[in-house]
Amino acid sequence: MRMAATLQRSLERAHCQFDLVPHPHSATSLESARVANIPAERLAKSVILDDRHGHFLMAVVPASRHLDVGKVRKDARQWQLTNEATLSGLFKDCELGAVPAVGEPYGMNMLVDPTLTRQKDIYMESGDHENLVHMRMDEFLKLVPDAEVCELCH
Template sequence: MGMAMKLANYLTAHPVPFDLVAHPHTRSSLQSARSMELAPGCLVKAVVLEDENDRYLMAVLPASRRVNLGELRNCIGRMLRLADEVELRERFGDCDLGAVPPIGNAYGMETIWDDSLMTRPDLYFEAGDHETHVYLKTRDFVGLLEGARHMEFSAPM
């Protein structure tokens, strides 16, 4: 499959230097990190949440961390729960299930990113399937999240 079409279109409209990295099929970000011989903190994951009004929020954080839902709820003042992946198929129809790229803007989704992403100079994230990652500089990744809020809302796994 390679790169998801909406992500490819977004990267075309917001050009930053990046590389695509192919790897064997994996089922999780941590498996991807092992497969590519990377520290899990270099991989970025998207956790899609849903609030009490059925609005989605994409939380973006390192694969080595987990969303602290209580902290995030307190910071943004909304009740949040994990979104059901099956419900997200339509919005992320160009992606394999569980391989959502962490660029909410490409999908018209409100996004919030964790400040811990700034501890790494380079980042990798799923391109829309379980065999391809996008590699880029952290500053370029953050630039792709234009308009997104950021704060500390994660905890170590």
């Protein structure tokens, strides 16, 4: 598959410069970082949350860290992890577990941990389990201009 069509359109619209980094098949973000030989703190991992009332939120954290759901304060809602069955409907052009770190093109607000924004460049899933998108941080921020940066990890 190489790259989700939604991600590709977003990159083109924002005129972002990026590289596609192929790697052996992997099942998790940490494994992707390992097999692609990149630092896990530079791989942006998407965690999808919902309020059980049809509202979704994407929290983006480094693959080396864990999301602290208690730190997610957005719209005074109670956020919780979205179940996998729901994810396949939200990200129709992505393989399950390979969601790119871009919420806006998929119709959801986005929070990004500052641990990521302090990196000079980052990697993210491309929509499949065998490719990562690599870009400079300024290009990523151009791609997700409305993302809110806030502490999300323990």
